[in-house]
Amino acid sequence: MIDHLAIIGATGVVGREVIDLVRERSFPAGRIALFASPRSAGEKMNVNGRELIVEAIHEDKLSDVDIAIFSAGTPVSEEFAPVITRNGGVVVDNSSAFRMTPDVPLVIPEINADDIATHKGIVANPNCTTIMMLMAVAPIHRKFPIKRIVVSTYQAASGAGLAAMNELRTQTRDVLDGREAVPKQFPHPIAFNLFAHDSATAENGYNGEENKVVAETRKILHEPEMAVAVTCVRVPVLRAHSESINLEFHEPVSCEDVRAIFTDCPGTRLVDDRAESHFPMPVEASGKDDVFVGRIRQDISLPDGRGVELFVCGDQIRKGAALNALQIAERLVEIAAAT
Amino acid sequence: MIDHLAIIGATGVVGREVIDLVRERSFPAGRIALFASPRSAGEKMNVNGRELIVEAIHEDKLSDVDIAIFSAGTPVSEEFAPVITRNGGVVVDNSSAFRMTPDVPLVIPEINADDIATHKGIVANPNCTTIMMLMAVAPIHRKFPIKRIVVSTYQAASGAGLAAMNELRTQTRDVLDGREAVPKQFPHPIAFNLFAHDSATAENGYNGEENKVVAETRKILHEPEMAVAVTCVRVPVLRAHSESINLEFHEPVSCEDVRAIFTDCPGTRLVDDRAESHFPMPVEASGKDDVFVGRIRQDISLPDGRGVELFVCGDQIRKGAALNALQIAERLVEIAAAT
Numbered sequence: 001m002i003d004h005l006a007i008i009g010a011t012g013v014v015g016r017e018v019i020d021l022v023r024e025r026s027f028p029a030g031r032i033a034l035f036a037s038p039r040s041a042g043e044k045m046n047v048n049g050r051e052l053i054v055e056a057i058h059e060d061k062l063s064d065v066d067i068a069i070f071s072a073g074t075p076v077s078e079e080f081a082p083v084i085t086r087n088g089g090v091v092v093d094n095s096s097a098f099r100m101t102p103d104v105p106l107v108i109p110e111i112n113a114d115d116i117a118t119h120k121g122i123v124a125n126p127n128c129t130t131i132m133m134l135m136a137v138a139p140i141h142r143k144f145p146i147k148r149i150v151v152s153t154y155q156a157a158s159g160a161g162l163a164a165m166n167e168l169r170t171q172t173r174d175v176l177d178g179r180e181a182v183p184k185q186f187p188h189p190i191a192f193n194l195f196a197h198d199s200a201t202a203e204n205g206y207n208g209e210e211n212k213v214v215a216e217t218r219k220i221l222h223e224p225e226m227a228v229a230v231t232c233v234r235v236p237v238l239r240a241h242s243e244s245i246n247l248e249f250h251e252p253v254s255c256e257d258v259r260a261i262f263t264d265c266p267g268t269r270l271v272d273d274r275a276e277s278h279f280p281m282p283v284e285a286s287g288k289d290d291v292f293v294g295r296i297r298q299d300i301s302l303p304d305g306r307g308v309e310l311f312v313c314g315d316q317i318r319k320g321a322a323l324n325a326l327q328i329a330e331r332l333v334e335i336a337a338a339t
Numbered sequence: 340m341i342d343h344l345a346i347i348g349a350t351g352v353v354g355r356e357v358i359d360l361v362r363e364r365s366f367p368a369g370r371i372a373l374f375a376s377p378r379s380a381g382e383k384m385n386v387n388g389r390e391l392i393v394e395a396i397h398e399d400k401l402s403d404v405d406i407a408i409f410s411a412g413t414p415v416s417e418e419f420a421p422v423i424t425r426n427g428g429v430v431v432d433n434s435s436a437f438r439m440t441p442d443v444p445l446v447i448p449e450i451n452a453d454d455i456a457t458h459k460g461i462v463a464n465p466n467c468t469t470i471m472m473l474m475a476v477a478p479i480h481r482k483f484p485i486k487r488i489v490v491s492t493y494q495a496a497s498g499a500g501l502a503a504m505n506e507l508r509t510q511t512r513d514v515l516d517g518r519e520a521v522p523k524q525f526p527h528p529i530a531f532n533l534f535a536h537d538s539a540t541a542e543n544g545y546n547g548e549e550n551k552v553v554a555e556t557r558k559i560l561h562e563p564e565m566a567v568a569v570t571c572v573r574v575p576v577l578r579a580h581s582e583s584i585n586l587e588f589h590e591p592v593s594c595e596d597v598r599a600i601f602t603d604c605p606g607t608r609l610v611d612d613r614a615e616s617h618f619p620m621p622v623e624a625s626g627k628d629d630v631f632v633g634r635i636r637q638d639i640s641l642p643d644g645r646g647v648e649l650f651v652c653g654d655q656i657r658k659g660a661a662l663n664a665l666q667i668a669e670r671l672v673e674i675a676a677a678t
Contacts, residue, residue, distance in 0.1 A: 148640050152491035152583035154533055154574065168531075173515050176508060181622075192507075192577050193622040194493055196634055196650060201613040205594060205636025214639065227640035231583040231648060233493065236575050238531050244491035244570040244583075255544060274540040283520075283532040295535055297544025300553065301487050301566035309570060311535060 002066040002333055005029035006089075008080065009072030010054050011040040013162040014094055017322035018069055023048045027326065028333055033061070036072070065089040067332055069325050085121030092123050092328045094321055099124040099216060106219050109327040110267040111138040116331050123328050128320025129153055129209060129232060130216040132241050135291040135319065136312045138221060139265050144253045147306075148227040151213070154235045154242035155197065156282060158316045160185055165238055172236065190236050197232035207232060240282035241320060242313045252305040259296045267319070268293050280313035288315055289323055340367040341405040341672055345428075347419065348411030349373035349393050350382055352501040353433055356661035357408055362387045366665065367672055372400070375411070404428040406671055408664050424460030431462050431667045433660055438463040438555060445558050448666040449606040450477040455670050462667050467659025468492055468548060468571060469555040471580050474607055474630040474658065475651045477560060478600050483592045486645075487566040490552070493574045493581035494536065495621060497655045499524055504577055511575070529575055536571035546571060579621035580659060581652045591644040598635045606658070607632050619652035627654055628662055 005027065009015040015036070022032065032047050034054045041056035055061060057080060062068070068084045070077045070093045077097040084091050098104040105115035106124045108131055116123055126134075133151055140146065157168040164185040171181045171191040181189035188195045199208030206214070209232040218226045235242075247253075262270040271280045272294035280292035291314035299307025314320060344366065348354040354375070361371065371386050373393045380395035394400060396419060401407070407423045409416045409432045416436040423430050437443040444454035445463045447470055455462055465473075472490055479485065496507040503524040510520045510530040520528035527534045538547030545553070548571040557565045574581075586592075601609040610619045611633035619631035630653035638646025653659060 150489045150585050150640070152570075154493070154572065169515060172511055176512050176515075187616060188620060189622055192575060193620055194574065194576060194581060195620045196616065196618045198616050201616065204639055205613075206639065207616075229585055229638045229640035229646065229648060231491075231585075231634070231650065233581075233583065233650075235493065235533065236531065237533060242533060242572075244572065246489050246568055246570075246585075274544075277526055277535065277537050277540065277546075279535045281527060281532055281534045283528055295570070299568045300543055300545065301489070301568035307568065309568060311570065311572075 001028040001030065002336065003030045004033065004064055004066045005031070006033045006035060006062065006065040006068040008035045008057060008068055008070045008076065010034035010045060011036045011043055012071055013158060013165070013317055014071035014321040017317045018071065018326060019045060019047050021322055021326045025326065025330070027330065033065070059083045063087050067092065067329050069329060070094055071321065071325070081122055090119065090121055090123065090332050092125060092325045092332070094125045094325050096127065096212065098122050099126065100219065106216060107328055108134055108220060108324060109331055110135065112220055113331055116328060117335060123332070125321065125325045125328065126216045126220060127209070127212045128159055128241060128316045129155065129243070130213050130220070131320050131324055132291055132312055132314040133213065133243055133245060134217060134220055135267055135314065136245065136293045136310060137247070139261050140247065140258055141221060143261060144249050144251070144257070146247050147250050148229070148248040150229045150246040152231045152244045153233055154237065155232060156235070156237040156239050156241055156316050157190060158239040159241070168236055168238065186234070190234065192236060194233055194235045197234055206230070237282045238286065239315060239317055240285040240313050241316045242280065242282055242311065245310050245312065246299060247308050248302060249306050249308070253308055254305060255296045255298045255308050258308050258310070262293045267291060270294065272296055280311055282313050285313035286315055287318070289318055291319055340369065341675065342369045343372065343403055343405045344368035344370070345372045345374060345401065345404040345407040347374045347396060347407055347409045347415065349384060350375045350379040351410055352497060352504065352656055353410035353660040356656045357410065357665060358384060358386050360661055360665045364665065366669065374400070398422045402426050406431065406668050408668060409433055410660065410664070420461055429458065429460055429462065429671050431464060431664045431671070433464045433664055435466065435551065437461050438465065439558065445555060446667055447473055447559060447663060448670055449474065451559055452670055455667060456674060462671070464660065464664045464667065465555045465559060466548070466551045467498055467580060467655045468494060468582070469552050469559070470659050470663055471630055471651055471653040472552065472582055472584060473556060473559055474653065475584065475632045475649060476586070478604050479586065479597055480560060482600060483588055483590070483596070485586050486589050487587040489568045489585040491570045491583045492572055493576065494571060495574070495576040495578050495580055495655050496529060497578040498580070507575055507577065525573070529573065531575060533572055533574045536573055545569070576621045577625065578654060578656050579624040579652050580655045581619065581621055581650065584649050584651065585638060586647050587641060588645050588647070592647055593644060594635045594637045594647050597647050597649070601632050606630060609633065611635055619650055621652050624652035625654055626657070628657055630658055
């Protein structure tokens with residue numbers, strides 16, 4: 001039990017999901033405070049059956065926060081996370097502000113929960129694409145060391161926020177009605193289209209999202225040299241990310257061995273029915289806590305069975321952001337209770 | 340100039356495009372006959388400014404056909420292609436009926452046009468996914484031999500025909516209006532969703548579409564051992580396929596060397612603007628003859644620069660089917676004229 005939980009970015013797509021999950025999972029907080037930008041302040045939101053008023057974030061209001069979950073973007077995290085930690089609180093940060101900071105643990109609780117204990121006031125939540133991939137890849141890697149990962153993503157609009165999800169809906173109706181698709185949130189039309197993730201291309205040719213996946217994977221797995229090739233693509237799907245993952249191993253690994261891992265793997269669900277052609281799909285993974293794993297098969301391009309391929313889908317807003325953050329917060333409560 | 344061109348499956352999505360392309364490219368035929376199933380017979384279609392009546396296909400009507408372009412599915416090709424060849428005509432077949440038959444050339448004219456001359460009456464048109472991939476991969480392989488291809492696809496509804504395209508539109512509107520998505524053509528909802536290609540899963544774990552890509556790639560490139568790992572996925576896009584392609588080479592190859600190939604490569608268009616984040620997209624490739632190639636970058640997961648990644652989009656109905664078939668027919672006319 002903690003006295004005071006602050007949900008920062010409460011009116012955004014992730015913040016709203018955090019609020020839902022606080023109720024669903026009976027998060028043990030005496031008091032909950034909601035913060036957002038001045039623009040959204042004053043909005044009333046239902047939290048655990050009580051009506052709370054969203055406050056404009058200000059450092060004077062953050063003095064006695066025990067845990068703060070930030071889902072308001074990098075600038076807000078950079079400005080206000082230090083306020084929380086200075087006052088002895090702990091930050092769970094959904095932005096990319098601190099993910100690669102050396103003394104900030106980057107955590108997926110099913111994978112590297114032990115890293116939380118090393119925190120100095122901030123625990124970072126990984127990028128949603130990294131989370132989906134590692135929920136499937138980390139348990140495999142633990143048992144059968146992976147030599148190289150090649151992944152292509154199918155990322156939902158939700159990763160770009162509520163306005164982007166609405167743009168997908170509005171623009172799709174426009175196209176169906178014979179009107180032109182006018183992009184506002186995204187740089188390109190999203191209705192019946194797809195495009196390379198629009199984060200800027202870095203010097204190495206990978207875009208920002210792709211470089212995040214590589215760097216975060218290495219940090220979470222504690223494998224600073226892990227070979228990861230990644231292509232990030234935005235698709236006209238609302239809220240679940242999908243990923244086509246090709247794994248190369250040092251030794252032969254059978255797809256049966258990999259499938260066996262997911263018959264009992266926390267946070268995942270095996271969806272792999274070849275006879276019915278039923279595999280992970282975004283519409284089925286949407287709103288679910290588990291990451292769906294399937295299409296597990298031998299890579300026929302590698303000699304001696306040294307490759308396995310799979311396909312995953314997971315709810316970008318839940319496990320990709322809000323749920324993972326709340327799971328971290330739950331661990332922080334346990335740690336606080338134990339000390 | 341040939342006397343008699345038959346377009347079989349004239350009322351389907353590919354047949355209609357063949358008719359458009361015959362006009363657009365001034366295909367040199369004295370007479371054009373349109374055939375379809377008895378259900379579609381009697382429909383009037385405009386061909387080169389003349390109104391033609393679609394006839395029910397029957398072997399008595401195929402006695403003097405010089406070239407027949409089949410886009411009516413495997414059973415129709417299996418039944419009527421032998422009728423054409425028996426009468427001395429040549430078949431260009433869009434179905435998968437004869438693609439892997441040893442003495443049937445499987446041809447993408449920009450890549451292996453010379454194979455056409457070896458035909459025994461039938462020339463097969465490759466699977467659309469194979470065509471898109473090889474339009475980019477074959478010119479690279481010719482210059483820098485490829486060791487292994489890992490590809491994940493983003494396939495449009497058009498690959499499953501006109502009814503599937505309509506299902507994507509109708510179902511999307513249903514979802515936007517709050518109604519349930521009811522799949523009929525596809526086994527799963529396609530609106531705001533994606534799923535593994537629904538061809539049956541074979542013994543090796545690959546589905547039918549994936550095994551086609553592997554086998555056809557090897558045949559077209561004359562590389563019976565070419566290592567290809569492929570994941571085929573259907574996405575809510577109307578008529579252009581996209582593919583995320585990872586290439587591993589025997590030797591280091593720079594992305595500049597690969598990009599240089601596409602500054603002047605017939606049938607392709609380089610779309611690779613990192614500054615503007617403008618890369619190949621299905622809405623831009625739709626209705627175009629060229630396959631768009633971009634996101635050419637070094638694979639950072641392979642040592643010594645032995646990997647390059649790229650992204651392609653191409654119109655599934657045009658280059659993926661109708662255009663490629665008509666290009667083959669054009670070559671057949673040239674061969675006939677030269678002999």
